Amino acid sequence: MGGTLSDEAAVDQGTVLGIDIGGTKMAAAIVGADGRILTEHRIPTPPGDAEQVFAALAELIGRVEGDVRPVAVGIGSAGPLDQRHGLVSPVNITGWRNFPLVDRVRELVGDVPVELGVDGHCFALGEFWTGAGRNADAMLGIVVSTGVGAGIVVDGRPLLGQSGNAAHLGHVVVDLDGEACACGSYGCVETYASGPRMVARAQRRGWRTSESVDAAVLSADAAAGDEIAVAVFDDGAQALAAGIVATAVTVDLTSVVIGGGVAKAGPVLFDPVQRWVKRLAQLPFVADLSVEPAQLANAGLLGAARLAWDTLA
Numbered sequence: 001m002g003g004t005l006s007d008e009a010a011v012d013q014g015t016v017l018g019i020d021i022g023g024t025k026m027a028a029a030i031v032g033a034d035g036r037i038l039t040e041h042r043i044p045t046p047p048g049d050a051e052q053v054f055a056a057l058a059e060l061i062g063r064v065e066g067d068v069r070p071v072a073v074g075i076g077s078a079g080p081l082d083q084r085h086g087l088v089s090p091v092n093i094t095g096w097r098n099f100p101l102v103d104r105v106r107e108l109v110g111d112v113p114v115e116l117g118v119d120g121h122c123f124a125l126g127e128f129w130t131g132a133g134r135n136a137d138a139m140l141g142i143v144v145s146t147g148v149g150a151g152i153v154v155d156g157r158p159l160l161g162q163s164g165n166a167a168h169l170g171h172v173v174v175d176l177d178g179e180a181c182a183c184g185s186y187g188c189v190e191t192y193a194s195g196p197r198m199v200a201r202a203q204r205r206g207w208r209t210s211e212s213v214d215a216a217v218l219s220a221d222a223a224a225g226d227e228i229a230v231a232v233f234d235d236g237a238q239a240l241a242a243g244i245v246a247t248a249v250t251v252d253l254t255s256v257v258i259g260g261g262v263a264k265a266g267p268v269l270f271d272p273v274q275r276w277v278k279r280l281a282q283l284p285f286v287a288d289l290s291v292e293p294a295q296l297a298n299a300g301l302l303g304a305a306r307l308a309w310d311t312l313a
Protein backbone atom coordinates (compact mmCIF):
# COMPACT_ATOMS: atom_id res chain seq x y z
CA MET A 1 0.00 0.00 0.00
CA GLY A 2 1.64 3.20 -1.16
CA GLY A 3 4.87 1.22 -1.52
CA THR A 4 6.33 3.30 -4.26
CA LEU A 5 5.71 6.55 -2.46
CA SER A 6 7.28 5.26 0.79
CA ASP A 7 10.31 4.00 -1.09
CA GLU A 8 10.77 7.35 -2.72
CA ALA A 9 10.44 9.07 0.63
CA ALA A 10 13.11 6.78 2.06
CA VAL A 11 15.43 7.51 -0.83
CA ASP A 12 14.81 11.23 -0.83
CA GLN A 13 15.03 12.31 2.79
CA GLY A 14 15.37 15.93 1.76
CA THR A 15 18.13 18.25 2.84
CA VAL A 16 19.04 20.30 5.89
CA LEU A 17 20.43 23.80 6.33
CA GLY A 18 23.72 24.11 8.22
CA ILE A 19 24.85 27.51 9.52
CA ASP A 20 28.28 28.33 10.96
CA ILE A 21 28.66 31.64 12.83
CA GLY A 22 32.05 33.03 13.77
CA GLY A 23 33.55 36.39 14.58
CA THR A 24 35.19 36.77 11.16
CA LYS A 25 32.86 34.88 8.84
CA MET A 26 29.40 33.36 8.58
CA ALA A 27 28.71 30.36 6.34
CA ALA A 28 25.61 28.44 5.34
CA ALA A 29 25.07 25.27 3.30
CA ILE A 30 22.39 22.90 2.10
CA VAL A 31 23.53 19.40 3.05
CA GLY A 32 22.25 15.92 2.21
CA ALA A 33 21.80 12.98 4.58
CA ASP A 34 25.16 11.57 3.47
CA GLY A 35 27.07 14.75 4.33
CA ARG A 36 27.21 15.95 0.75
CA ILE A 37 27.15 19.76 0.39
CA LEU A 38 24.78 20.85 -2.38
CA THR A 39 25.12 24.63 -2.02
CA GLU A 40 27.45 26.67 0.16
CA HIS A 41 28.06 30.39 0.63
CA ARG A 42 30.05 32.44 3.11
CA ILE A 43 30.32 36.13 3.95
CA PRO A 44 32.49 38.20 6.28
CA THR A 45 30.69 38.80 9.59
CA PRO A 46 29.58 42.43 9.31
CA PRO A 47 30.09 44.96 12.08
CA GLY A 48 27.03 46.69 13.49
CA ASP A 49 24.13 46.22 15.85
CA ALA A 50 22.07 43.09 16.39
CA GLU A 51 19.69 43.73 13.48
CA GLN A 52 22.43 44.66 11.00
CA VAL A 53 24.29 41.41 11.74
CA PHE A 54 21.08 39.38 11.51
CA ALA A 55 20.04 41.04 8.24
CA ALA A 56 23.32 39.87 6.68
CA LEU A 57 22.72 36.34 7.97
CA ALA A 58 19.12 36.34 6.71
CA GLU A 59 20.30 37.34 3.26
CA LEU A 60 22.95 34.60 3.31
CA ILE A 61 20.33 32.00 4.28
CA GLY A 62 18.01 33.16 1.51
CA ARG A 63 20.81 32.91 -1.04
CA VAL A 64 21.78 29.38 0.02
CA GLU A 65 18.21 28.09 0.24
CA GLY A 66 16.97 29.32 -3.12
CA ASP A 67 13.85 27.21 -3.73
CA VAL A 68 14.94 24.45 -1.34
CA ARG A 69 12.90 23.83 1.81
CA PRO A 70 15.24 22.20 4.36
CA VAL A 71 13.68 19.64 6.72
CA ALA A 72 15.75 20.85 9.69
CA VAL A 73 18.32 23.51 10.58
CA GLY A 74 21.53 23.24 12.60
CA ILE A 75 23.44 26.27 13.83
CA GLY A 76 27.00 26.23 15.11
CA SER A 77 27.99 29.45 16.85
CA ALA A 78 30.97 30.88 18.64
CA GLY A 79 30.20 30.89 22.35
CA PRO A 80 29.16 31.51 24.91
CA LEU A 81 25.58 30.52 24.27
CA ASP A 82 22.45 29.46 26.13
CA GLN A 83 21.37 26.35 24.30
CA ARG A 84 18.17 25.83 26.23
CA HIS A 85 16.81 29.26 25.32
CA GLY A 86 18.48 29.51 21.91
CA LEU A 87 20.48 32.62 22.82
CA VAL A 88 23.97 33.49 21.59
CA SER A 89 26.55 36.04 22.82
CA PRO A 90 29.63 35.38 20.65
CA VAL A 91 32.65 37.11 22.19
CA ASN A 92 33.66 38.59 18.82
CA ILE A 93 30.19 39.64 17.63
CA THR A 94 29.56 42.49 20.02
CA GLY A 95 26.14 43.33 18.52
CA TRP A 96 24.76 39.99 19.70
CA ARG A 97 24.29 39.69 23.45
CA ASN A 98 21.72 37.09 24.47
CA PHE A 99 20.51 37.35 20.88
CA PRO A 100 17.55 34.98 20.27
CA LEU A 101 19.17 33.37 17.23
CA VAL A 102 17.12 30.17 17.22
CA ASP A 103 13.77 32.00 17.29
CA ARG A 104 14.88 34.48 14.64
CA VAL A 105 16.13 31.75 12.30
CA ARG A 106 12.91 29.79 12.87
CA GLU A 107 10.94 32.81 11.63
CA LEU A 108 12.87 32.50 8.35
CA VAL A 109 12.71 28.76 7.79
CA GLY A 110 9.21 27.87 8.92
CA ASP A 111 8.05 25.08 11.17
CA VAL A 112 11.08 22.75 11.19
CA PRO A 113 13.46 21.74 14.03
CA VAL A 114 16.24 24.28 14.66
CA GLU A 115 19.17 23.09 16.78
CA LEU A 116 21.98 25.20 18.22
CA GLY A 117 25.48 24.07 19.26
CA VAL A 118 28.82 25.59 20.21
CA ASP A 119 31.25 25.83 17.26
CA GLY A 120 33.70 23.43 18.95
CA HIS A 121 31.05 20.71 19.11
CA CYS A 122 30.14 21.29 15.49
CA PHE A 123 33.80 21.03 14.47
CA ALA A 124 34.08 17.70 16.30
CA LEU A 125 30.80 16.43 14.87
CA GLY A 126 31.82 17.41 11.32
CA GLU A 127 35.16 15.61 11.56
CA PHE A 128 33.37 12.62 13.11
CA TRP A 129 30.82 12.55 10.30
CA THR A 130 33.01 12.79 7.20
CA GLY A 131 36.54 13.73 8.30
CA ALA A 132 39.50 12.43 10.31
CA GLY A 133 37.34 11.09 13.16
CA ARG A 134 35.11 8.87 11.00
CA ASN A 135 33.75 5.95 13.00
CA ALA A 136 35.66 6.85 16.17
CA ASP A 137 33.99 5.40 19.28
CA ALA A 138 34.90 8.37 21.45
CA MET A 139 36.46 11.40 19.85
CA LEU A 140 37.76 14.78 20.98
CA GLY A 141 37.91 17.49 18.31
CA ILE A 142 40.05 20.55 19.09
CA VAL A 143 40.24 23.91 17.31
CA VAL A 144 43.51 25.71 18.05
CA SER A 145 43.25 29.28 16.86
CA THR A 146 42.88 32.65 18.66
CA GLY A 147 41.45 30.49 21.45
CA VAL A 148 41.28 26.75 22.07
CA GLY A 149 37.81 25.29 21.52
CA ALA A 150 36.73 21.68 21.52
CA GLY A 151 33.92 19.18 21.28
CA ILE A 152 33.45 15.55 22.25
CA VAL A 153 31.53 12.94 20.27
CA VAL A 154 30.70 9.67 22.05
CA ASP A 155 28.73 6.84 20.40
CA GLY A 156 28.01 9.14 17.46
CA ARG A 157 26.48 11.87 19.61
CA PRO A 158 27.96 15.16 20.79
CA LEU A 159 28.49 15.31 24.55
CA LEU A 160 26.94 18.72 25.19
CA GLY A 161 26.60 18.94 28.96
CA GLN A 162 23.68 20.46 30.86
CA SER A 163 24.12 23.97 29.39
CA GLY A 164 25.58 22.93 26.01
CA ASN A 165 29.06 24.17 26.94
CA ALA A 166 30.88 20.90 27.69
CA ALA A 167 34.43 20.36 26.43
CA HIS A 168 35.88 23.82 27.11
CA LEU A 169 39.30 22.22 26.80
CA GLY A 170 41.03 25.61 26.52
CA HIS A 171 40.14 26.25 30.14
CA VAL A 172 41.38 23.04 31.67
CA VAL A 173 44.05 24.13 34.18
CA VAL A 174 47.39 22.50 33.36
CA ASP A 175 49.75 24.77 35.31
CA LEU A 176 49.05 25.33 39.00
CA ASP A 177 51.34 28.39 39.02
CA GLY A 178 50.34 29.58 35.58
CA GLU A 179 49.52 32.95 34.03
CA ALA A 180 46.16 34.65 34.33
CA CYS A 181 43.66 33.55 31.69
CA ALA A 182 40.97 35.65 30.01
CA CYS A 183 38.36 33.43 31.70
CA GLY A 184 39.41 34.61 35.18
CA SER A 185 41.25 31.43 36.12
CA TYR A 186 44.98 30.82 35.63
CA GLY A 187 47.27 28.25 34.04
CA CYS A 188 44.62 27.20 31.47
CA VAL A 189 45.60 25.28 28.29
CA GLU A 190 44.76 28.42 26.33
CA THR A 191 47.41 30.52 28.14
CA TYR A 192 50.04 28.28 26.51
CA ALA A 193 48.48 27.04 23.28
CA SER A 194 46.40 29.79 21.66
CA GLY A 195 48.01 31.61 18.73
CA PRO A 196 48.18 35.06 20.39
CA ARG A 197 49.45 33.61 23.69
CA MET A 198 52.22 31.67 21.89
CA VAL A 199 53.28 34.81 20.04
CA ALA A 200 53.31 36.81 23.32
CA ARG A 201 55.35 34.13 25.07
CA ALA A 202 57.90 34.07 22.24
CA GLN A 203 58.20 37.85 22.22
CA ARG A 204 58.81 37.91 25.97
CA ARG A 205 61.77 35.61 25.32
CA GLY A 206 63.17 38.01 22.71
CA TRP A 207 61.66 36.70 19.46
CA ARG A 208 60.89 39.46 16.85
CA THR A 209 60.11 41.86 19.70
CA SER A 210 59.57 45.01 17.64
CA GLU A 211 57.53 43.42 14.84
CA SER A 212 53.83 42.94 14.38
CA VAL A 213 53.70 39.17 13.95
CA ASP A 214 51.22 36.31 14.28
CA ALA A 215 51.20 32.56 14.92
CA ALA A 216 51.81 31.82 11.22
CA VAL A 217 55.15 33.67 11.38
CA LEU A 218 55.98 31.86 14.61
CA SER A 219 55.25 28.46 13.07
CA ALA A 220 57.33 29.27 9.98
CA ASP A 221 60.23 30.23 12.26
CA ALA A 222 59.76 27.05 14.30
CA ALA A 223 59.83 25.00 11.09
CA ALA A 224 63.08 26.78 10.17
CA GLY A 225 64.56 25.78 13.52
CA ASP A 226 64.37 29.07 15.47
CA GLU A 227 65.11 28.01 19.05
CA ILE A 228 62.59 30.28 20.79
CA ALA A 229 59.80 29.43 18.33
CA VAL A 230 60.46 25.69 18.70
CA ALA A 231 60.47 25.98 22.51
CA VAL A 232 57.20 27.94 22.56
CA PHE A 233 55.48 25.39 20.27
CA ASP A 234 56.79 22.64 22.52
CA ASP A 235 55.29 24.37 25.60
CA GLY A 236 51.99 24.85 23.76
CA ALA A 237 52.04 21.20 22.70
CA GLN A 238 52.74 20.06 26.25
CA ALA A 239 49.78 22.08 27.57
CA LEU A 240 47.51 20.74 24.82
CA ALA A 241 48.67 17.20 25.52
CA ALA A 242 47.97 17.63 29.25
CA GLY A 243 44.43 18.81 28.42
CA ILE A 244 43.98 15.99 25.90
CA VAL A 245 45.11 13.31 28.34
CA ALA A 246 42.98 14.77 31.16
CA THR A 247 39.99 14.48 28.83
CA ALA A 248 41.03 11.04 27.55
CA VAL A 249 41.23 9.47 31.01
CA THR A 250 37.96 11.15 32.03
CA VAL A 251 35.88 10.23 28.99
CA ASP A 252 37.83 7.14 27.79
CA LEU A 253 38.66 8.58 24.36
CA THR A 254 39.91 6.66 21.33
CA SER A 255 40.70 9.49 18.95
CA VAL A 256 41.74 13.15 18.89
CA VAL A 257 41.43 15.42 15.84
CA ILE A 258 43.04 18.86 15.84
CA GLY A 259 42.22 21.70 13.42
CA GLY A 260 42.14 25.50 13.39
CA GLY A 261 44.58 28.16 12.21
CA VAL A 262 47.44 27.23 14.53
CA ALA A 263 47.10 23.53 13.59
CA LYS A 264 48.03 24.53 10.01
CA ALA A 265 51.59 24.67 11.40
CA GLY A 266 51.62 20.90 10.74
CA PRO A 267 54.50 18.83 12.17
CA VAL A 268 55.77 21.84 14.15
CA LEU A 269 52.69 21.36 16.36
CA PHE A 270 51.73 17.72 15.80
CA ASP A 271 55.16 16.17 16.43
CA PRO A 272 55.51 17.58 19.95
CA VAL A 273 51.77 17.05 20.71
CA GLN A 274 52.09 13.37 19.79
CA ARG A 275 55.33 13.05 21.78
CA TRP A 276 53.77 14.66 24.88
CA VAL A 277 50.55 12.64 24.61
CA LYS A 278 52.61 9.44 24.44
CA ARG A 279 54.53 10.54 27.52
CA LEU A 280 51.48 11.54 29.59
CA ALA A 281 48.94 8.88 28.52
CA GLN A 282 50.22 5.97 30.60
CA LEU A 283 47.07 4.14 31.66
CA PRO A 284 46.48 1.13 29.37
CA PHE A 285 43.06 2.28 28.14
CA VAL A 286 44.48 5.53 26.68
CA ALA A 287 47.87 4.21 25.57
CA ASP A 288 46.73 3.84 21.93
CA LEU A 289 45.04 7.25 21.69
CA SER A 290 45.42 8.57 18.14
CA VAL A 291 46.06 12.28 17.47
CA GLU A 292 45.49 13.41 13.90
CA PRO A 293 45.10 16.63 11.88
CA ALA A 294 41.61 17.65 10.75
CA GLN A 295 40.69 16.69 7.18
CA LEU A 296 37.86 19.11 6.42
CA ALA A 297 38.05 22.80 5.54
CA ASN A 298 34.46 23.32 6.74
CA ALA A 299 34.03 20.85 9.61
CA GLY A 300 32.03 23.36 11.66
CA LEU A 301 29.49 23.85 8.89
CA LEU A 302 29.12 20.11 8.30
CA GLY A 303 28.80 19.51 12.03
CA ALA A 304 25.99 22.07 12.20
CA ALA A 305 24.23 20.16 9.40
CA ARG A 306 24.73 16.92 11.30
CA LEU A 307 23.12 18.53 14.37
CA ALA A 308 20.12 19.22 12.14
CA TRP A 309 19.94 15.61 10.92
CA ASP A 310 20.23 14.36 14.49
CA THR A 311 17.06 16.24 15.46
CA LEU A 312 15.19 13.93 13.03
CA ALA A 313 16.86 10.69 14.13
Ligand SMILES: [Zn+2]
Nearest residue numbers: 171181183188
Ligand atom coordinates in the same frame (compact mmCIF):
# COMPACT_ATOMS: atom_id res chain seq x y z
ZN1 LIG B 1 40.87 29.98 31.15
